[in-house]
Every structure is written in structure tokens, then in C-alpha cells.
Amino acid sequence: MSRQMTVDVAMPDPKKPNLKKPDGQKHDAVPGRPRKTETVTGTLGKAVSLLELIAFAEKPMRFTDVVEACGQPRGTVHRQLSHLVAEGLIDHAVDQTYAVGLRLLQLAAKAWSGNDLRSIAAPHLAALQEATQESVHLAVLNGGQVTYLDKMEGKQSLRMHSQVGKTSPAYCTGVGKAALSLLAIKDLAGIAAGLDFHRFTQNTLVTPEALIEDVSAIRKNGYGFDLQEHEIGIHCVAAPVRAPGRNFYAAISVTGPAYRVDLEQLRKWGPLVRETADKIAAELAFKLSPVAGG
Numbered sequence: 001m002s003r004q005m006t007v008d009v010a011m012p013d014p015k016k017p018n019l020k021k022p023d024g025q026k027h028d029a030v031p032g033r034p035r036k037t038e039t040v041t042g043t044l045g046k047a048v049s050l051l052e053l054i055a056f057a058e059k060p061m062r063f064t065d066v067v068e069a070c071g072q073p074r075g076t077v078h079r080q081l082s083h084l085v086a087e088g089l090i091d092h093a094v095d096q097t098y099a100v101g102l103r104l105l106q107l108a109a110k111a112w113s114g115n116d117l118r119s120i121a122a123p124h125l126a127a128l129q130e131a132t133q134e135s136v137h138l139a140v141l142n143g144g145q146v147t148y149l150d151k152m153e154g155k156q157s158l159r160m161h162s163q164v165g166k167t168s169p170a171y172c173t174g175v176g177k178a179a180l181s182l183l184a185i186k187d188l189a190g191i192a193a194g195l196d197f198h199r200f201t202q203n204t205l206v207t208p209e210a211l212i213e214d215v216s217a218i219r220k221n222g223y224g225f226d227l228q229e230h231e232i233g234i235h236c237v238a239a240p241v242r243a244p245g246r247n248f249y250a251a252i253s254v255t256g257p258a259y260r261v262d263l264e265q266l267r268k269w270g271p272l273v274r275e276t277a278d279k280i281a282a283e284l285a286f287k288l289s290p291v292a293g294g
Helices: 042-057 063-070 074-085 102-113 116-132 175-180 185-192 207-219 264-289
Strands: 090-091 097-100 135-142 147-153 167-169 224-227 234-241 250-257
Touching: 042 063, 042 074, 042 097, 063 074, 074 090, 116 135, 116 147, 116 250, 116 264, 135 175, 135 234, 147 175, 167 264, 175 207, 175 224, 175 250, 185 207, 207 224, 224 264, 234 264, 250 264
Parallel strands: none
Antiparallel strands: 090 097, 135 147, 135 250, 147 167, 224 234, 234 250
């Protein structure tokens, strides 16, 4: 068993959907992430917006790239970037490109080490991986996406999109749909209506109605599936982690190649995944209780 460990973690905001882009909007430098040109206010908000833009860019960005992507005035962008460089949150390389600074990595590592969800879930995920011999994930809902907090590789390494700190669309991933099942019907409908659906495979759900129907089944059964909806050849079974009183919506999953893990096998693992999620939830509830907190 091996674990994928990075510290490029963006903590979730469950109320922020991945909204459809209005016509005529510029191409995003970071595909799949909502732009923050009109809604971000204040100096700090603008700086954080630039920091996110640089951190999640698919390739290093120069000053002109940042200006074009963020939509802010050149003077404002220059001042904000200068402040971020001075604080060590981003670095300005000799080739004039920007990258995440060491100070930000230090802060992320500190937040990472203190994440109680990840630390509580870890032994349960290890037991689930041992029982199934396949890869297991822990993820949290981030608007219309999920961010992976932990991943333990299966007995045989499998190439897939998921890595710790990365995000994936919620509507076509097992952990995403399972986490969505924790939302109230009204909140689920609101997020589903605002999603910009993209067909990754022929099995991808591409309408709000189809997503709500699938998520409703997960809410009823306690677990659900991703049958090559995000990546060809990848199957998974996922279950929500209930955590009332916490500021996140989480889920876990077991993932394997479709040729080895068929729907029948996923159904056999469903109750085990649900039971594991419930154990994590029970421990979270204990940690949150007044007795546990002293």
C-alpha cells in the first residue's frame, strides 16, 4: 500500500457552485475553476484570486497571462503580485513566470497536518484498502467539484486523474455524487442547475435531472457508483461521510479498473464502503462532542 502525498490543498466552500460561464467570457487559464472577476471584492479578495489563478494554472504564467486571465487592471495586478512576492506567497522566476512560494507551501503543510477528517479517516481507509486490494479515496465537496484529501493506492498501481489536492467534477465521480447526497434537496437542485456539464465519456451524466436522480438513489441506498463516467476504464463505489456540525461534505470510495472490478463486485463492496464511511462519521461525531473536547 502506498500513499500519494502533496500539500497543494484548496479547502472547500460547499456553497460555491461551479457555475456555467456567460457567453463571451474569456477562456479560463485554469479549466474547471470558476472565474472571480465580478464577485471578488476588496484588496485581500483580489490578491487571493490571483494566488489561486497562479497556483492552479496548468502551466507557468507570465504577467501578461495573469492580466488576461483575471480581468483586473494592469496596475492593480502589478501591485497585488508585488505584495504576494514580498510576502513569499508566490515566486517570480528568472524567466518572468510566477509560481507558488515556499511560504504558501509551509502554510498548506500546517493545515494538512492538522486536518482532523483526514487523520481520523486514515486507519479506516487503510482497512478498506486491505479488504478490497483496490485504491481508496477521501474527498470533500467544493461547490460543483470535489477535492481529494487522501488516496491509498491498490495492490496494483492504477493511472487515474485522482491525486491528493486535485479536484474533479462532482457530477461524474463517485465521491462527488456521494458527497452531493448529503445536501438538502433544495441545495442539490441549486448546484445541479448551475453546473456546466461536460461529457467526459458516453456514460457521463449531462443534465441536472439525471444527476438529481442518481444522487437520490445514493441517498436512499447509502452508496452509489461511477461506471466509467469520468474516465474510460475506471469503476468505483462510493459512500457519503455524514458529519453534522462540520463545515464540509465528504465521501469515500473504492476504485479499480473496469476489467477487474465489474458492477457485481462493486455491489458486493457497497455495504462495506457504507459501513466504513459510517465508522469515520461516528469517530468524527465523538471528536466533536463536548466530552471529547474536554
